Amino acid sequence: MSLIQQITEMYTPLLNVENLNVEFRNHAGKSIHAVRDVSFSLGQERLGIVGESGSGKSTVGRSILSLIPTSAKIKANKIALNGVDLLKLSELEMRQFRGNKISMIMQDPKHALNPVMRVGDQIAEAFRLHNRIGRAKAKQKVLDILNDVQIRDPERVFRAYPHELSGGMGQRVMIAMMLIPGPDLLIADEPTSALDVTVQMQILAIIDDLVRDKGMGLIFISHDLNLMASFCDRILIMYAGRIVEECRASELSQAKHPYTKGLLACLPTVENSDQKLTTLNRDPAWLE
Amino acid sequence: MSFWNLKKKTLSSGTVVKNRLAVPLFLYQALQFISSILLTFLGLTAVTFFIGRVMPIDPVVAIVGDRASSVTYERVKLELGLDKPLYEQYWKFLTDILQGDLGISVTTSQPVLQDILRFFPATWELATIATIIGVAFGVPMGVIAATHQGRWPDHLIRFIGLIGYSIPIFWLGMVGLLIFYAKLDWVSGPGRVDFFYDGIVENRTGFILIDATLAREWEVLRNAFSHIILPASLLGYYSLAYIARMTRSFMLEQLSKEYIITARVKGMSERRVVWKHALGNTLIPLVTVIVLSYAYLLEGSVLTETIFAWPGIGLYITNSLFNADMNAVLGGTIVVGCVFVSFNLLSDLIYILVDPRARS
């Protein structure tokens, strides 16, 4: 903790979230407190958010972009990017931030790309929304970025429709689209969970390199503990809308919170195959 | 919705086995189309023939009238070939039609083909304007309703649509005439064109609006337009109601998709998200809806045609049916049926054009 505090005091952090709360209303009219009192800050680093399904990971990510349904209530002391409080922006101003300053990579490229638009146009659109630039120039820019995400045949992919791409290719396109305006902060919401392990590795490598080269901040959302530990710098562990623990990635195996420990113990491996897996005993106290 | 299910599942990976019969896809589709037309055609004519046989109207009486003596009766019966067994009559009909001969209508004393070439364009013209109205208003209304789901514009638009769904058209037609024609004098009355404009323009397409434009007879065009606008608006209102409702529900579906969020993440304005991305995808299923509702209008609406004294195909077929004029009924049915089938094909073709997924 102390180390992180030091860092935040030294620089203005890239992103600062204080006391974020999000409430949804479900079909039966009950309210769901999806995110409770979440605070964290982020520099130019790879921050991981883990937790089981429904713990509020995605909601945190979307709240930063203000892309929560209007029916939901969002409250926070502050969501500041480079010192600008996003909560105070009008919708029009917020649009200048989306894509341009903050981007988000979605989980499933199959559904997250517009099926009837050419891939190249979709990427170019992301750029042209924020920059006045001619078609030809935009195209060149797109081809460049496609190259950056290691697509071997950018011309062909430029003309392709999303359904003509494999999952891995689709995810690269998604990344290209999100990176092309050159955002300061990239949120990746389970960008690889729909992909095979080997493809996953390649995609992560691309994101990794880009973050390093361009000096972006990255929020990486996933439920895969192993992956997090090996990929991120720092990890937030969420349970039922709260951050229950925060630690350096390398120190995950020494996590202290019983929930984190429980999750780690649940994982089947070839080594523990003669034993029964330990299961999670949820303690109501975790919700405090 | 599509007749030939051109939507094929796209495969993510796996090896594609070479198609042994390397028939080009379009040829395959053309064959499918032709066989489908043929089968539908056979089905239609067979059913119609059956109807002709069981109709409680004696076709001979329908021609010779109430007072004919039995001599006349028998002679006409013989002339019509009604003494022959039904399959023979059917066979003759089929062979005749293959030579382009639909026979003579006994109620108009004219070749059925010629009748249809006159009545069908009248209906077609009406249906086209109605569909244009339906699409021009229905689609935007549906989009607005969807983007304002649960709020007053949504309720208002749905209510307007529901009214369109719920009022008998003959009643609305009469009231429409009463108000817009008799009282307000905004439109011309029943009929396609005032008679003194009749015959001024050469009949090239059967569509008065087009013929008048081709002939640069603006007076005729204006007059024809003022005749068609009221019945077309009424029919258009009905298709508007349907199109708006379907647009709304397709839009709602699309708006809940993830690529919409992607578009927003890019920082796109809400208007662009809705009208470009969401509507672009909505158009795909919507095309089928629009084309189908257009096809239904092309059947002709007897009620509208009666009220507006519109010489359309619906009235023609109905009149012929009630006069047991089976040549005319068969001809009309075939035309309407084939148009229907072709329109379905058309909707599939458009589908392929607008949906890249259907193309590969």
Next chain:
Amino acid sequence: KTPSNTMVMAMNADDIISFDPAQVFELVGGEMIANIYDRVTMHEAEDLTALVGGVAESWEVSNNGHTINLKIRPNQKFHSGNPVTAADVVFSLTRVVKLEQTPVFLLNQFGWKPDNVDRLVTATGKMTLKLEIPENLAPTLVLNVLSAGVGSVVDMKTAMSHEKDGDLGHEWLNTHTAGSGPYELVSWKPNEGIIMKANPNDRHGAPKMERIVIRHVPEAATQRLLIEKGDVDIARDLTPDQAAGMAGNNDVRIQVDPKGLLKYLQVNMKDPDLSKPKVREALRYLVDYDGMANSFLKGGYIVHQAFWPSGFFAALNDKPFSLNIAKAKKLLAEAGYPNGLDVELDVFNSSPHPEMAQSVQATMAKAGIRIKILQAEKKAVYTKHRARQFQMILTHWGPDYLDPHSNADAFASNPDNSDEAKLTGVIAWRGAWEASATTGVTADAKTELDLGKREGMYLALQRSVQMDSPFIFMFQNVSQTAVRANISNFVSGPTFDTVFFRNVTK
């Protein structure tokens, strides 16, 4: 709003199937050819009661009535410019007989058949011809028949120039005309309308209206809108209530003309219950004649209870029946139906028939006769009627020509009541009524040469049918034509043969 040289008329014109006088027997079609073709003899617009020469200038009837010599009016021209000659008349009459279309029965009763007609109808000179009538017929009857559509004179040269497969020009004449009357067909678009143009050489002088436009408007309410708006000059099919509704409109006038059309109920004598005389008598007391005539039929129909319409030669105007439920009940009880009976009533589905049927249904119900109404298209009802497959039917009949025999032949005579006889043109036969008491009298009456005696015979026939027959005559039609105020001299006679456009002025 209509041009001053044109008369525009809205009517339901969907019954036209042909313009060939040898075939036309429909109301609207008949009316059209009456204005296109001059007939051999005619009732003229100026005096509807007098039978005068049309194409024929004069005639002589032999004493026995079997031979009629006709002289053709000189200097008449067909629309084509061809002169009208005796040969054209011979051609026209023999053509009708040979083509054997519906109206042929009118000429058949003269004894003319395809194999003998060439012999019986002959030109005796360029402008004279001779008709031989093998049957015994009153000459007035013969001359009256020649004023019907079958008496139309067709331009032989024009017709034969379009002959196909020996059809005597029938196919061409279905959609074209070749007459010598005041108007000439310009175009006929089924379901849309008809346009006619004036014949400047008409023997009455050129008609005032250069064009006649008939617009097919099936819906009566639409017709009313059109005439009120001035988009048509005449509307023909208004209901009585609609006509009454226009009373306050000074631009439109309702022209009232008596017509020969009768509305009647008929029971099928094959029905064991309805054929009982007491039951049939009871039925006659179960129709609210005056109630209907004074309400929804008001102005459109008058009560008439005999088979020959009033206003004509030998009409019987007695009205012995009125609604009398007590009496009907008593009669029914006597007949053995104290609890009434169930009856199906076939009726056209067009106004005012459903209303009439419902009224009849309501009054009959009061005596326990439970009517089930079966509405259908006209042609379907005709089919049932001709096939003798009905229990009770509400339908109509108008004379084919202005001689009482026209109706007596249909209602009072049934030479052979067997199914095989197929006398489908005879109404009595359709209802399986023997008509034993009247068939003979009918045959005698048509040959009676003495007018006074003839009248007596027809009156007696009518009385007999009125009291005991399967028919319940209820109403006679009075046409209500809505006419724009600036239109005058639209003459609408009792039959479709006597509707004249040629005098109309604006």
Next chain:
Amino acid sequence: MKTEKTLSGWRDWLLAETPESALQARLSRIYLSWLSFKRNPLAVIGLLIVVFLVLIAIFAPWLSNHLPTDQNLADRLQPPSSKYWLGTDELGRDIFSRVIHGSKITLYIVFLVAIIVVPLGLFVGTTAGYFGGITDKILMRITDVFMAFPRLILALAFVAVMGPSIENAVIAITITSWPPYARIARAETITIRHSEFILAVQQQGASAWRILLKHIVPMCTSSVIVRLTLDMAGVILIAAGLGFLGLGAQPPSPEWGLMISQGRQYLLDQWWVSTIPGIAIFIVSLGFNLLGDGLRDVLDPTNN
């Protein structure tokens, strides 16, 4: 189960997380649907209209102050008054009473259409969709023929053949309106026939017909029923249209469509004769439409 329950007790019972019996489970499901249905005001209005229609139909004899067929030619075409609340028609019958009694016929039409169209459409559609192949081809071609046939002609011909009556008119309507239902059912079947819960029953050795009847048909019914309620307005209107042509209900039946069509010639002078039944049709079809829209939101499987 307790024998006595307060209102809130019932509510809790219905909302129980753990139902104790199949009945409770089913009721609870219905209740939950009702709760979400209830939140759509338009849908509730629709339901109220339909319920109102049913009530009127049941209590028609007590609600009306005249007999629907009683003629009084002296009082014909009277405007609305205290004696005749909604005026009289061309035969002097009380329009109010006729409209009230006509509700029975409308309900009857609705009922008849429902019990014919739904099973027919479901049968053809699910069979075609589930078996696929040649069965599908044949059934769909038949459907196409009926779809491509001019609908009114088919209906007219049927009524003309069978004789005009309300039953035949309704059957005629159903003959022309089942194909879309078959298509809906087929489309739905195709999307679920390879779903895992169907594979699971196949895995248990269930016969094709069992799968169709017990597993597939229930999945299609809701969309079919929704479509039915949405179509109801159309059905009532087509029935009215047949009445207009004299082929629907026969006089003196107070069927609304027939009333409009017979009254249309009085529209210019006595507007109420055809307008009042027109309004009745409008309200009822509005009711069905609103109900259908609401039901779609509740029953739509994608919503759960």
Next chain:
Amino acid sequence: MAGIIDIHNLDVHLGRGKDAVHAVRNVSFSVKKGESFGLVGESGSGKSTVLRAISGLYKNFTGKINIDGKVQNQHKGVDFYKNLQMVFQDPYASLHPRHTVDQTLSEPLQIHKLDQVEKRIRTALERVGLGLNFRFRYPHQLSGGQRQRVAIARAMILEPRILLLDEPTSALDVSVQAEVLNLLTELRIEYNLTYILVSHDLAVVAYMCEQIAVMNQGQIVENLSKDQIMKSNATERYTQQLLAASKGYDRDAAGKLLQF
């Protein structure tokens, strides 16, 4: 080979015409009674297709499928299914959304006309660790883990001897996955069941199975024992890469990945 399941030269073609796919090529393996056999491979490699061919869902296969010594032909009788059951990947899709747990469980009993319905349902529910109060719930009232338990109960209620498991836990959170895997292990021991388990998660397969086959593009690339995996002792490059990739992110390794 005298396993309870013997597969010999299995080939499966799927789709028709232009979309024809040779989904499984020349696959052979054998599973002993009481053994747990694992199939791993990447998406689309044909794992599910193998299972479905065995279970009779795909009829047009070539090659031999031998179960319990009996050669399986294309058409299966009802008895076949009593012996062999399958659990599907997606617990959200494998339960009929409109049937209660009770209906779902009684369906197989009705099909096979078994008696003591009440008793069997109760035992089955207890056995998978669901209380009786779950009996009348609808799927939407259950969590993912609970649903998968219901699916397992449905398969077990016929007391089969072979259970085919197609990614039974890949839709579940790790904590829930642990519970389900524990349950499967228990059941196998208790009833001496034979498993074929399909998964793309090497860890799960390695944890559960004695024998593992690695599939790629419809073919079995390599057969491995648990030991070999433990020692990362694979001979094929493909398998090695798969093993490495499932250990977690490694920038260097990522750069050297090969395409297969």
